Amino acid sequence: MNWAQISERVEGLKARGSDLQSRLRSLRRRLTLLLAVVGPGLITSNVDNDAGGISVYTQAGAQYGYALLWSLIPMTIALYVTEEMCARMGVVTGKGLSDLIREEFGFRPTFFVMVCGFFVDLANVVAEFAGVAASMQIFGVSKYIAVPIAAVVVWVLVLRGNYRQVEIVFLAACLLYLSYVFSAIFAKPDWLEAARHTVIPTLHFDSSYLVMLTGLIGTTIAPWQFFYLQASFVEKKVSPRQYPQARADVLLGSISCMAIVFFIIVCTAATLYASGQRNITDAAEAAKALIPLAGRWAGVLFGFGLLNASLFAASILPLSTAHVICEGLGFEAGIDHKFKEAPIFYWLYTILIAVGAGIVLLPHAPLWKILIFSQVGNGIWLPVVVIFILLLVNRRALMGEYVNTLTFNIIAWVTAIAMIVLTLVLTYTTIFPRTISTP
Amino acid sequence: MQMYATELMGAETYDDSGNFVGRIREFFIEPAEQASRVSHFLLSRGRFPPLLARHDQVAAIAPGTMRLNCSERLLELYSPNEAWLAVRKDLLDQQIIDTKGRKVVRVNDVDLTEQQNEKNVELRLTQVDVGLPGAVRRLLQGVVSPALIRKLQSKLPQRTIRWEFVNLVEPDPLRRVKLRISHEKLEDLHPADLAEIIEELSTAERHGIIASLDEETAGAVLAELDKRLTTQIVEKLDPEKAAEILEEMSPDDAAHLLAQLSKETSEELLDEMPGMEAEEVRELLAFDPSSAGGLMNPDFIFVGEQSTRDEVLQWMRSQDLNLDRLDTVVLLDNAAHYSGSVPTSRLLLASPDQPVAEMRTEPLLSVPSDADESDVFELFDKYNLRTLTVVDAENRPIGIIAVDDVVSRLVQK
Numbered sequence: 001m002n003w004a005q006i007s008e009r010v011e012g013l014k015a016r017g018s019d020l021q022s023r024l025r026s027l028r029r030r031l032t033l034l035l036a037v038v039g040p041g042l043i044t045s046n047v048d049n050d051a052g053g054i055s056v057y058t059q060a061g062a063q064y065g066y067a068l069l070w071s072l073i074p075m076t077i078a079l080y081v082t083e084e085m086c087a088r089m090g091v092v093t094g095k096g097l098s099d100l101i102r103e104e105f106g107f108r109p110t111f112f113v114m115v116c117g118f119f120v121d122l123a124n125v126v127a128e129f130a131g132v133a134a135s136m137q138i139f140g141v142s143k144y145i146a147v148p149i150a151a152v153v154v155w156v157l158v159l160r161g162n163y164r165q166v167e168i169v170f171l172a173a174c175l176l177y178l179s180y181v182f183s184a185i186f187a188k189p190d191w192l193e194a195a196r197h198t199v200i201p202t203l204h205f206d207s208s209y210l211v212m213l214t215g216l217i218g219t220t221i222a223p224w225q226f227f228y229l230q231a232s233f234v235e236k237k238v239s240p241r242q243y244p245q246a247r248a249d250v251l252l253g254s255i256s257c258m259a260i261v262f263f264i265i266v267c268t269a270a271t272l273y274a275s276g277q278r279n280i281t282d283a284a285e286a287a288k289a290l291i292p293l294a295g296r297w298a299g300v301l302f303g304f305g306l307l308n309a310s311l312f313a314a315s316i317l318p319l320s321t322a323h324v325i326c327e328g329l330g331f332e333a334g335i336d337h338k339f340k341e342a343p344i345f346y347w348l349y350t351i352l353i354a355v356g357a358g359i360v361l362l363p364h365a366p367l368w369k370i371l372i373f374s375q376v377g378n379g380i381w382l383p384v385v386v387i388f389i390l391l392l393v394n395r396r397a398l399m400g401e402y403v404n405t406l407t408f409n410i411i412a413w414v415t416a417i418a419m420i421v422l423t424l425v426l427t428y429t430t431i432f433p434r435t436i437s438t439p
Numbered sequence: 440m441q442m443y444a445t446e447l448m449g450a451e452t453y454d455d456s457g458n459f460v461g462r463i464r465e466f467f468i469e470p471a472e473q474a475s476r477v478s479h480f481l482l483s484r485g486r487f488p489p490l491l492a493r494h495d496q497v498a499a500i501a502p503g504t505m506r507l508n509c510s511e512r513l514l515e516l517y518s519p520n521e522a523w524l525a526v527r528k529d530l531l532d533q534q535i536i537d538t539k540g541r542k543v544v545r546v547n548d549v550d551l552t553e554q555q556n557e558k559n560v561e562l563r564l565t566q567v568d569v570g571l572p573g574a575v576r577r578l579l580q581g582v583v584s585p586a587l588i589r590k591l592q593s594k595l596p597q598r599t600i601r602w603e604f605v606n607l608v609e610p611d612p613l614r615r616v617k618l619r620i621s622h623e624k625l626e627d628l629h630p631a632d633l634a635e636i637i638e639e640l641s642t643a644e645r646h647g648i649i650a651s652l653d654e655e656t657a658g659a660v661l662a663e664l665d666k667r668l669t670t671q672i673v674e675k676l677d678p679e680k681a682a683e684i685l686e687e688m689s690p691d692d693a694a695h696l697l698a699q700l701s702k703e704t705s706e707e708l709l710d711e712m713p714g715m716e717a718e719e720v721r722e723l724l725a726f727d728p729s730s731a732g733g734l735m736n737p738d739f740i741f742v743g744e745q746s747t748r749d750e751v752l753q754w755m756r757s758q759d760l761n762l763d764r765l766d767t768v769v770l771l772d773n774a775a776h777y778s779g780s781v782p783t784s785r786l787l788l789a790s791p792d793q794p795v796a797e798m799r800t801e802p803l804l805s806v807p808s809d810a811d812e813s814d815v816f817e818l819f820d821k822y823n824l825r826t827l828t829v830v831d832a833e834n835r836p837i838g839i840i841a842v843d844d845v846v847s848r849l850v851q852k
Contacts, residue, residue, distance in 0.1 A: 094642035102532050107547070107577035110532075239642065239671040329574060330545035 039167050040232030041087060041246070043316075044225050045079065045253030046174045049260050050313035051131025052124070052371055053219040054306055057261050060212050061268030062280040066197035069265060071213055072258045073198065075220055078415045080254040082386060085393045085404070085412065086226045087250045090233035091243050092402045097230045098328030100392050113388070114325045118348075120381045121224050121321040123374035125356030128317065130367040131310030133360050134284035138303035144361060151357035154315045155350070167236075170316070176308040177260045179301040184263040186298035187290070189270030198262070211429045214422045215375070220261070221419060222378050223385040228320040231327075240402070267302065318352035376431060379423035386416045443568070444526050444549040445576045446502035446585060452482050452492065453504070454511040461490060463505060467523040468564065470619040475602050477526075477551065477562040480505070481517055490514040495559045502585055508559060522617040526564075529607070534640065535567065536606040538624040541632045543639040547573030550599065567605055570598025610643035615651065622651050630659035638665055646675055654680075658688035661696060670699045673708075682711030689763070690716070691736040691844065694723035731815050732808035734848065735829040735838030741769040744778050744796040748789045767826040769836050770799060777836045779803050780828055805830045808837060812848065819845050 049057075060068045086097060093100065102110040132150045133143035157169070229250075238246050271290055272280055280286045284306065291299035322345050326333030332342035339346050359365055390412060396403050404412060450463045461482035469478040480492040491514060498508035507514075524530070530546050537544050548568040554561045568576075572592035579588050606624050609615045625633055625648065637645050637660065649657050649672050661669050661684065673681050673696065685693045685708060697705040697720065705724075709717045719737055726732030738761060742751050751768060765783055772778040779799030789798055805828045806815055818827060819842060829838045 092642070094640070094645070102545070103534075106532055107574070111574075111578055237665060237667040237671075239667075241671075241674075330547060330569060 039171060039249065040229055040236060040238075041083065041249035041251070041253035042174055042256065043167070043170045043253070044083065044229040044232065045250075045257035046177055046260070047170075047228075047313050047316050048079075048220060048222055048225055048257055049177065049264075049309055050124070050128055050222075051134075051306065051310040052127045052375055053261075054131075054264060054309055055371065056212075056215050056219045056375075057264040058268050058272075058280060058286040060216055061265035062272040062286065063212060063278050064209065065269040065273040066194050066266070067202045067204070067209075068213060068216060069194060069197040069262065070199070070201040071216055072262055075217060075261075076254050076258040077411075078217070078419060079221055079257065080251055081408075081412050081415050082221065082226065082389065082419075083229055083250045083254060084247060085389050086230040087233055087246050088243065088402055089389075089393055089399070090230035091238050091246050092240050092399055094234055094237075096234055096324065096327050097227045097389070097392075098324045100398070101388055102328050102330075104392060104395065104398070105388075110328045113384070114328050116381060116384070117224065117227070118321060118325060120374070120377035121317055122352055122355060123370060123377050124222070124224065125314060125317050125321075125352050126359045126370045127374040128310045128314035129357045129360040130365075130371060131306055132314065133367075135287070135303045135307035135310060138284055138287050138299070138306075147357050147360050150311060150314065151353050154311070154318070155353050157315060159349075167232075170312065173308055173312040174256070177256075177305060179305040179308070180260050180263045180267065183290070183298045183301040183305065184267035184270070186295055186301070187267045187270040189266045191266075194262075194266050194269070210425070214425050214429070217419065218379050218382075218423045218427075219375060220257075221382065223381045224317060224320060224324075226385055226389060227324045228316060231320065231323060243402075264305075267298070271298070314353075314356070318349050318356070321352055322346075322348035376427045379427040382423050383416070383420040386419065390416060440501075440553055441565075442500075442502060442551045442553065442562075443573070443576055444531065444551060445573075445580045447500065447505075447551070448527065449581070450500070450503050450505050452480070452507065454507045455498070455509055458511060460484070460492075460507065460511050460514070461487075464489065465528065466526040466562070467520070468526065469523055471522060471617075474619075475564045477564065479523065482514070489517040491517045494561050497560050497562075498558075500553060500560055500562065521614055524607075524618055529609075530567065534608055534644075535600075536608060536625065536636055537569075537600045537604060538606050538628065539604040540600065541628060541636065543636055544569040544600070548576055564602050566599040566601045568599050571595040572597060608640060608644045608648070610641075610647040612647065612650070615647065622648060626652060626656045630656065631663045634660050634663035634665075638668060642671070645672060650676060650680065654683045654687045657684045658686075658692070662688055662692040666699055669696055673700060674704060678707055678711050682708050685720070686712050686716050689736055689761070690719045690723055690738060691734070693720050694733075695728075698724060698728055726808060729812045730808065731806045731810040731812065731829050731840065732838070734812060734815060734840045734844050735808070736764065736841065736844070737838045738764050739767070739769055739828075739836070739839040740765070741771050741836060742795065744770040744772055744794075744799075746795055747792045748786055748795060748798075749791045751786065751795055764839070764841075766841060767828075767839060768795065769828055769839070770795060771836070776834045777805055777828060777830050780826065782825065804828070805834075805836070806840075807832070815840060816845060816849065 089095075089097070089100065095103075098110065098114065101113055129147055129150065133147050136146035137143065157166075233246060267290075268280070268286055272278065272286060277289055280289060284303065287299045287303035287306065289299075290302055323333050325331075325348060326342070326345045331344045333345045334342065337345070359370065360367065390404075390409075393399060394403050394409070444466065447463055447466075452460045452463060454460050461484040463480050464483040465481035466477045467479040467481070468474075468476065472478060476494060478494050480497070482490045482492055484490065490511075492505075492507060493515075496507050496509050496513065497505060499506045526549055530549055532546065534543050534545050536542075546567045546569060549564060550566045550568055551562045552565050554563055572595045575592050575595065576588055579591075604624075606622070607618065607620050609618060609620055625636075628636075633656070637648055640648070645668065649660065652660065661672070664672070676684070685696065688696070693716075697708065700708070709721060712720070723732070723735075723737065740755065740760065742754065746754075755765075768781045768783065768786065769777065770779045770781065779796070781795050781798045782800065785798040786795070802822075804818060804822060804824070806818065808829050808831060815827065818824060825842050827840045828836050829840060831837050
């Protein structure tokens with residue numbers, strides 16, 4: 001090599017270096033821009049993996065092993081598409097979903113949405129506290145101790161904090177979902193097999209397989225999350241210019257939410273399904289069954305994940321519900337107000353927590369039925385909310401250039417109709433289980 | 440008689456010979472004519488094109504029915520008019536600003552009262568209902584009997600806002616002009632209250648209000664607003680207007696605002712500002728935001744230490760001084776070095792020819808411009824200060840930190 005060649009190489013390397021440096025710099029800049037917005041999408045999607053959801057994922061893995069994993073990819077798309085519309089509305093209009101329904105559709109539709117939303121959300125709150133009770137029982141703590149403490153902690157935590165602090169606590173809670181990743185690793189699954197089933201669909205046409213499939217979808221996309229997501233973007237004062245970052249946040253949330261579902265299913269598939277314990281009905285039972293199969297830590301982490309998920313959702317749901325109802329009906333809302341200024345808001349919030357926790361504490365509370373009721377409620381409720389979202393996001397007067405494109409509309413309506421059909425099937429089969437279970 | 444828009448919506452309308460014409464679907468107010476009179480009624484007729492009844496064509500109106508004093512043939516066909524305020528579309532369920540209660544509220548119903556003229560009856564909008572009675576009426580109208588609704592709502596706590604205290608929020612500037620929406624009432628509010636109101640509105644509405652306020656108010660509001668919103672709003676404003684607003688702000692507030700913008704935008708705005716003001720702000724921007732220099736305001740009053748109280752007062756009266764910055768008078772010695780400060784309260788009580796040097800506060804306190812803000816906070820706390828002078832390397836005063844700057848910085852933390 002002569003000198004000219006060497007110096008050419010050096011120059012080339014230098015250019016590559018500075019190119020890399022400038023690319024790194026632009027990457028860092030983009031990351032900072034993203035970090036200013038990230039939060040709402042990540043939190044909302046993860047809260048969605050709540051007590052009810054985790055129970056269903058557990059059953060899916062225990063009964064069908066890896067066979068249902070393929071549904072996660074279409075579900076990620078459905079979750080992203082629907083959430084993205086709400087994020088876009090929040091960012092563009094600066095208004096919450098209930099505000100927009102009120103302004104565009106009038107008082108009565110809003111009232112109907114709010115009343116139904118209240119009862120469906122209440123059922124969900126009960127399910128979350130039931131999740132707290134079940135997970136603490138794994139650790140040998142009676143529900144009569146665990147649930148009241150959880151209720152008080154939730155009540156105080158949210159009322160004392162401002163949005164920023166609460167968001168940080170919630171983002172930390174998102175990290176705790178990683179306990180399911182470790183649980184799955186301890187379970188020593190066949191990763192190759194899991195990956196294959198994720199990409200290649202395995203279709204069975206027996207009825208209980210279909211029921212499980214609809215159950216998965218029905219619990220993953222909950223109607224209340226749309227209100228919460230949009231309100232968070234509004235509260236965070238994200239501007240239309242930051243919309244690309246908001247979209248990235250939603251995408252990140254959808255993917256991470258589904259990744260956790262993946263690990264839950266893999267964990268139970270590798271243990272419960274493989275050892276033939278296929279009739280597990282809830283997550284707490286699964287956590288107990290995991291201990292002899294995959295070791296103490298797998299079970300403990302699994303139970304801890306359930307506790308975290310339940311507490312997380314129990315903190316967000318009552319607050320979000322009270323907020324949405326008050327905003328839609330024009331009452332003062334928000335934790336910045338004092339009790340005297342926003343009595344209805346505080347009463348709703350307190351009632352949701354007190355009744356939610358109270359029902360779980362009843363000595364012979366039919367928790368299993370409540371869990372089903374909350375899922376049925378979500379199922380019936382989801383189509384209504386999604387249709388409102390689609391109608392609103394297509395109003396040019398509201399969204400301007402940000403209305404759905406034709407392609408997006410097609411994807412969104414197909415998603416919506418598929419979700420509606422599936423959730424209706426799920427609802428039907430939960431109410432009348434016999435009609436399907438006879439092959 | 441007191442009536443509500445909800446009760447009148449859908450009212451059957453008959454002409455002078457008793458023929459059914461249609462049902463009321465909407466009321467319009469023409470703000471250019473009269474601010475509260477219902478000027479037109481929109482009558483829907485099923486598959487036929489809707490008609491308009493003018494206010495002077497109405498003979499009687501009551502919940503459920505309206506009678507005209509002319510024949511159906513005299514009514515004109517409806518065509519939309521941007522200069523009319525539509526009660527149902529623009530008012531019901533929308534957010535308005537209650538300028539008296541200083542907050543944003545949502546309209547549940549609209550209260551109307553009738554005014555009997557010689558040949559016709561006019562409806563006037565008296566107040567908007569933002570409380571439970573309006574909500575109950577909206578919910579139950581047509582479901583249970585009106586008498587029952589009236590009985591029910593009389594038991595509920597009233598929450599209404601008189602029409603003259605209602606400030607509509609219309610993001611479209613052209614429509615705003617057509618509807619004669621001015622923000623004069625908003626300009627009378629305290630900037631901090633106005634900032635809180637604006638934070639509750641949507642993005643477009645915020646821009647609309649800031650853009651239409653006078654520059655001084657807009658500047659004061661921007662200084663009070665949530666930081667994330669300030670940058671959004673300023674970036675969207677016309678640069679000329681933004682520069683005018685910045686010019687009206689105190690230099691330290693302007694510098695804080697510009698520091699949050701991108702370099703290009705902030706340079707562009709500084710170029711639009713007049714030289715003197717821009718220079719002042721540029722100098723402030725050079726300081727680290729968390730240093731004494733980043734906290735101070737370069738607008739302050741300084742006098743020679745040999746002056747007497749009366750000389751100082753006379754000089755102050757002759758100047759056009761900013762009242763917010765009158766807390767302290769800074770003293771200079773012959774070499775223009777800092778030699779102390781005198782609170783204006785001491786000037787009030789001194790005798791006319793007392794030298795100001797005798798009134799200065801002890802101990803002699805000042806901070807260098809590069810001192811950390813935590814040192815500044817400590818000094819304020821330790822000596823219970825209301826102001827503190829910032830000096831440069833040669834001990835020349837360059838600005839003053841007031842206690843309100845310290846409080847807002849501490850609250851932000």
